[in-house]
Amino acid sequence: MIITHLLRAFMSSVNGVRLTWKSEIAFRLEILGCILILPFTFWIEAAKGDKLFVVFSLSIMLISELLNTAIEKANDALKKTNDSLIQFSKDAASAAVFVSLCLVGISLLNLVFI
Numbered sequence: 001m002i003i004t005h006l007l008r009a010f011m012s013s014v015n016g017v018r019l020t021w022k023s024e025i026a027f028r029l030e031i032l033g034c035i036l037i038l039p040f041t042f043w044i045e046a047a048k049g050d051k052l053f054v055v056f057s058l059s060i061m062l063i064s065e066l067l068n069t070a071i072e073k074a075n076d077a078l079k080k081t082n083d084s085l086i087q088f089s090k091d092a093a094s095a096a097v098f099v100s101l102c103l104v105g106i107s108l109l110n111l112v113f114i
Contacts, residue, residue, distance in 0.1 A: 020069050026097075027065050033104075034058050041111065050111050059105040061100040068093040 008044045020027045071093040077088045 016066065017072075017083070020066055024065070024069050027062075027069065030061055030065055033070070037104075037108070044111060045110050050107075050114075054107045054111055057100070057103045061104050063072075064093075064096045064100040068097050 021031070037054065037058065041051050072090055075090055079086055
């Protein structure tokens with residue numbers, strides 16, 4: 001029973017990643033960035049904590065993009081007309097992605113220069 005529930009939850013998560021991959025170019029670019037950055041992170045000589053900072057910031061970036069996409073799709077399903085509250089929630093979710101991208105940049109600068 002619990003295994004079935006966990007398997008369904010896992011498959012829902014995989015489906016969410018798959019659908020986001022198909023519909024969002026930003027997500028595909030961020031995945032590509034992770035593929036390029038992660039090997040570099042482990043190749044460069046740096047403290048483990050600095051490397052972990054990069055991995056966590058990349059994870060936060062992907063999480064925020066997934067949540068941003070979910071908010072945008074839910075709002076689009078709720079109302080097709082122009083609504084200031086819906087626009088606010090979309091803009092705030094987009095700002096969260098921007099902040100996470102800044103965190104990735106800071107973590108990379110920390111890894112390379114500090």
